[in-house]
Amino acid sequence: AQSVTQPDIHITVSEGASLELRCNYSYGATPYLFWYVQSPGQGLQLLLKYFSGDTLVQGIKGFEAEFKRSQSSFNLRKPSVHWSDAAEYFCAVEGGTASKLTFGTGTRLQVTL
Amino acid sequence: DSGVTQTPKHLITATGQRVTLRCSPRSGDLSVYWYQQSLDQGLQFLIQYYNGEERAKGNILERFSAQQFPDLHSELNLSSLELGDSALYFCASSALLSSGPHEQYFGPGTRLTVT
Numbered sequence: 001a002q003s004v005t006q007p008d009i010h011i012t013v014s015e016g017a018s019l020e021l022r023c024n025y026s027y028g029a030t031p032y033l034f035w036y037v038q039s040p041g042q043g044l045q046l047l048l049k050y051f052s053g054d055t056l057v058q059g060i061k062g063f064e065a066e067f068k069r070s071q072s073s074f075n076l077r078k079p080s081v082h083w084s085d086a087a088e089y090f091c092a093v094e095g096g097t098a099s100k101l102t103f104g105t106g107t108r109l110q111v112t113l
Numbered sequence: 114d115s116g117v118t119q120t121p122k123h124l125i126t127a128t129g130q131r132v133t134l135r136c137s138p139r140s141g142d143l144s145v146y147w148y149q150q151s152l153d154q155g156l157q158f159l160i161q162y163y164n165g166e167e168r169a170k171g172n173i174l175e176r177f178s179a180q181q182f183p184d185l186h187s188e189l190n191l192s193s194l195e196l197g198d199s200a201l202y203f204c205a206s207s208a209l210l211s212s213g214p215h216e217q218y219f220g221p222g223t224r225l226t227v228t
Contacts, residue, residue, distance in 0.1 A: 032214035043115065043203060044219040051214045090156065099207065099215045100146065100169055103156040 002027040006104035021076040023091030032094040033074040039087045086111045117220035125226045131192040138206030145187040151200035194227045
Protein backbone atom coordinates (compact mmCIF):
# COMPACT_ATOMS: atom_id res chain seq x y z
CA ALA A 1 0.00 0.00 0.00
CA GLN A 2 1.19 3.49 -0.71
CA SER A 3 2.19 5.92 2.01
CA VAL A 4 3.49 9.46 2.32
CA THR A 5 5.76 10.89 5.00
CA GLN A 6 6.13 14.58 5.72
CA PRO A 7 8.80 14.68 8.40
CA ASP A 8 8.32 18.32 9.37
CA ILE A 9 5.15 19.05 11.31
CA HIS A 10 5.81 22.77 11.62
CA ILE A 11 8.24 25.11 9.84
CA THR A 12 8.81 28.81 10.41
CA VAL A 13 10.54 30.99 7.83
CA SER A 14 11.02 34.71 7.45
CA GLU A 15 9.29 36.51 4.65
CA GLY A 16 11.58 36.64 1.63
CA ALA A 17 13.52 33.55 2.67
CA SER A 18 13.58 30.37 0.63
CA LEU A 19 11.46 27.38 1.54
CA GLU A 20 11.73 23.63 1.14
CA LEU A 21 9.10 21.23 2.44
CA ARG A 22 10.02 17.58 2.48
CA CYS A 23 7.94 14.70 1.23
CA ASN A 24 8.87 11.02 0.96
CA TYR A 25 6.59 8.46 -0.60
CA SER A 26 6.33 4.72 -0.70
CA TYR A 27 4.76 3.15 -3.75
CA GLY A 28 5.71 0.13 -5.83
CA ALA A 29 5.00 1.49 -9.27
CA THR A 30 5.37 4.87 -10.95
CA PRO A 31 3.86 7.34 -8.52
CA TYR A 32 1.58 10.20 -9.35
CA LEU A 33 2.44 12.92 -6.86
CA PHE A 34 0.70 16.07 -5.75
CA TRP A 35 1.11 19.01 -3.43
CA TYR A 36 -1.97 20.69 -1.99
CA VAL A 37 -2.25 23.76 0.22
CA GLN A 38 -4.92 24.37 2.84
CA SER A 39 -5.42 27.84 4.27
CA PRO A 40 -7.25 28.15 7.59
CA GLY A 41 -10.92 27.32 7.17
CA GLN A 42 -10.47 26.58 3.49
CA GLY A 43 -10.48 23.56 1.26
CA LEU A 44 -7.48 22.00 -0.44
CA GLN A 45 -6.01 23.78 -3.42
CA LEU A 46 -3.84 21.92 -5.91
CA LEU A 47 -0.39 23.54 -6.14
CA LEU A 48 1.30 21.19 -8.59
CA LYS A 49 1.51 17.62 -9.77
CA TYR A 50 4.00 15.14 -11.17
CA PHE A 51 2.84 12.46 -13.56
CA SER A 52 5.85 11.77 -15.77
CA GLY A 53 8.59 13.45 -17.80
CA ASP A 54 10.56 16.40 -16.49
CA THR A 55 11.31 15.80 -12.84
CA LEU A 56 11.15 19.50 -11.97
CA VAL A 57 7.57 20.68 -12.08
CA GLN A 58 6.24 24.19 -11.77
CA GLY A 59 3.05 25.06 -10.01
CA ILE A 60 0.95 28.00 -9.04
CA LYS A 61 1.97 30.81 -6.69
CA GLY A 62 5.66 30.43 -7.60
CA PHE A 63 6.05 26.93 -6.16
CA GLU A 64 8.04 24.13 -7.74
CA ALA A 65 8.78 20.55 -6.78
CA GLU A 66 11.42 18.04 -7.79
CA PHE A 67 10.77 14.34 -8.16
CA LYS A 68 13.74 12.18 -7.19
CA ARG A 69 13.02 8.52 -7.75
CA SER A 70 16.29 7.37 -6.15
CA GLN A 71 15.34 9.11 -2.91
CA SER A 72 11.57 8.49 -3.16
CA SER A 73 11.12 12.20 -2.59
CA PHE A 74 9.01 15.00 -3.97
CA ASN A 75 10.10 18.13 -2.12
CA LEU A 76 8.29 21.42 -2.53
CA ARG A 77 10.31 24.62 -2.92
CA LYS A 78 9.80 28.33 -3.23
CA PRO A 79 12.68 30.80 -3.65
CA SER A 80 11.08 33.67 -1.74
CA VAL A 81 8.20 33.17 0.69
CA HIS A 82 5.41 35.70 1.11
CA TRP A 83 3.38 36.18 4.28
CA SER A 84 0.31 34.92 2.40
CA ASP A 85 1.99 31.52 1.98
CA ALA A 86 1.32 30.72 5.64
CA ALA A 87 -0.88 27.63 5.49
CA GLU A 88 -0.76 23.86 5.79
CA TYR A 89 0.82 21.92 2.96
CA PHE A 90 -0.02 18.34 2.08
CA CYS A 91 1.88 15.96 -0.13
CA ALA A 92 -0.17 13.16 -1.69
CA VAL A 93 0.30 10.11 -3.88
CA GLU A 94 -2.25 8.55 -6.19
CA GLY A 95 -2.03 4.90 -6.98
CA GLY A 96 -3.53 1.49 -6.89
CA THR A 97 -6.72 0.28 -8.47
CA ALA A 98 -8.61 3.26 -7.18
CA SER A 99 -7.52 6.75 -7.99
CA LYS A 100 -7.70 7.71 -4.35
CA LEU A 101 -5.18 10.06 -2.83
CA THR A 102 -3.07 9.05 0.13
CA PHE A 103 -1.97 12.12 2.05
CA GLY A 104 0.89 12.88 4.35
CA THR A 105 0.24 14.36 7.76
CA GLY A 106 0.91 17.87 6.51
CA THR A 107 3.43 20.60 7.29
CA ARG A 108 2.23 23.82 8.85
CA LEU A 109 4.13 26.81 7.51
CA GLN A 110 4.43 29.95 9.57
CA VAL A 111 5.88 33.09 7.98
CA THR A 112 7.39 35.79 10.16
CA LEU A 113 7.60 39.37 8.97
CA ASP B 114 -12.80 28.53 -6.50
CA SER B 115 -12.42 24.88 -7.52
CA GLY B 116 -15.94 24.56 -8.95
CA VAL B 117 -16.84 21.87 -6.42
CA THR B 118 -19.60 22.90 -4.03
CA GLN B 119 -20.51 21.41 -0.69
CA THR B 120 -23.41 22.05 1.62
CA PRO B 121 -23.85 22.77 4.40
CA LYS B 122 -20.68 24.53 5.44
CA HIS B 123 -21.18 23.76 9.11
CA LEU B 124 -23.30 21.18 10.87
CA ILE B 125 -23.79 20.73 14.59
CA THR B 126 -25.73 17.74 15.79
CA ALA B 127 -26.07 15.38 18.73
CA THR B 128 -24.78 11.87 19.23
CA GLY B 129 -27.00 9.20 17.75
CA GLN B 130 -28.35 11.47 15.03
CA ARG B 131 -28.13 11.12 11.27
CA VAL B 132 -26.93 13.78 8.82
CA THR B 133 -26.52 14.13 5.07
CA LEU B 134 -23.70 16.03 3.41
CA ARG B 135 -24.12 17.12 -0.18
CA CYS B 136 -21.57 17.65 -2.95
CA SER B 137 -21.84 18.93 -6.50
CA PRO B 138 -18.80 18.14 -8.67
CA ARG B 139 -17.18 20.40 -11.22
CA SER B 140 -19.05 20.61 -14.48
CA GLY B 141 -18.15 17.59 -16.60
CA ASP B 142 -16.50 15.57 -13.83
CA LEU B 143 -17.90 12.09 -13.44
CA SER B 144 -15.87 10.94 -10.42
CA VAL B 145 -16.62 12.05 -6.89
CA TYR B 146 -14.50 11.25 -3.86
CA TRP B 147 -15.19 11.75 -0.15
CA TYR B 148 -12.44 12.38 2.39
CA GLN B 149 -12.47 12.90 6.14
CA GLN B 150 -10.02 15.21 7.87
CA SER B 151 -9.66 14.84 11.61
CA LEU B 152 -6.96 15.78 14.10
CA ASP B 153 -6.11 12.20 15.02
CA GLN B 154 -6.52 10.49 11.63
CA GLY B 155 -5.44 13.25 9.25
CA LEU B 156 -6.87 13.22 5.72
CA GLN B 157 -8.38 9.86 4.88
CA PHE B 158 -10.12 8.60 1.77
CA LEU B 159 -13.61 7.31 2.43
CA ILE B 160 -15.26 6.36 -0.85
CA GLN B 161 -15.30 7.05 -4.59
CA TYR B 162 -18.14 7.08 -7.08
CA TYR B 163 -17.92 7.15 -10.83
CA ASN B 164 -20.94 8.00 -12.94
CA GLY B 165 -23.35 6.75 -10.31
CA GLU B 166 -21.54 3.59 -9.32
CA GLU B 167 -19.33 2.90 -6.33
CA ARG B 168 -15.77 2.58 -7.53
CA ALA B 169 -13.62 2.21 -4.43
CA LYS B 170 -13.93 2.13 -0.68
CA GLY B 171 -11.44 3.29 1.88
CA ASN B 172 -11.68 3.62 5.62
CA ILE B 173 -15.41 4.18 5.65
CA LEU B 174 -17.41 3.02 8.66
CA GLU B 175 -20.48 0.83 8.19
CA ARG B 176 -22.54 3.64 9.73
CA PHE B 177 -21.58 5.81 6.76
CA SER B 178 -22.91 5.45 3.24
CA ALA B 179 -22.85 7.44 0.06
CA GLN B 180 -24.45 7.62 -3.32
CA GLN B 181 -24.13 9.51 -6.57
CA PHE B 182 -27.25 10.57 -8.37
CA PRO B 183 -27.99 10.77 -12.13
CA ASP B 184 -27.21 14.49 -12.11
CA LEU B 185 -23.80 13.48 -10.65
CA HIS B 186 -24.19 15.19 -7.31
CA SER B 187 -23.28 13.01 -4.36
CA GLU B 188 -24.47 12.66 -0.80
CA LEU B 189 -22.63 11.24 2.19
CA ASN B 190 -24.92 9.90 4.90
CA LEU B 191 -23.58 9.57 8.43
CA SER B 192 -25.77 7.77 10.97
CA SER B 193 -25.65 6.87 14.67
CA LEU B 194 -23.19 9.69 15.07
CA GLU B 195 -20.50 9.53 17.71
CA LEU B 196 -18.30 12.25 19.15
CA GLY B 197 -15.38 10.84 17.17
CA ASP B 198 -17.16 11.54 13.89
CA SER B 199 -16.56 15.25 14.39
CA ALA B 200 -14.35 16.23 11.48
CA LEU B 201 -14.08 18.16 8.24
CA TYR B 202 -15.56 16.22 5.35
CA PHE B 203 -14.30 17.02 1.88
CA CYS B 204 -15.68 16.14 -1.47
CA ALA B 205 -13.44 16.13 -4.52
CA SER B 206 -14.11 15.52 -8.18
CA SER B 207 -12.10 14.55 -11.21
CA ALA B 208 -12.69 14.05 -14.91
CA LEU B 209 -13.27 10.82 -16.84
CA LEU B 210 -11.82 7.77 -15.22
CA SER B 211 -8.97 6.24 -17.18
CA SER B 212 -5.87 4.27 -16.44
CA GLY B 213 -3.86 7.45 -16.06
CA PRO B 214 -3.54 9.91 -13.20
CA HIS B 215 -6.29 12.24 -12.17
CA GLU B 216 -6.28 15.74 -10.78
CA GLN B 217 -8.75 15.95 -7.95
CA TYR B 218 -10.36 19.28 -7.16
CA PHE B 219 -11.63 19.77 -3.65
CA GLY B 220 -14.66 21.53 -2.32
CA PRO B 221 -14.54 23.84 0.72
CA GLY B 222 -15.64 21.07 3.07
CA THR B 223 -18.40 20.54 5.61
CA ARG B 224 -17.38 20.88 9.23
CA LEU B 225 -19.36 18.42 11.34
CA THR B 226 -19.50 18.83 15.09
CA VAL B 227 -21.14 16.09 17.12
CA THR B 228 -22.03 17.10 20.68
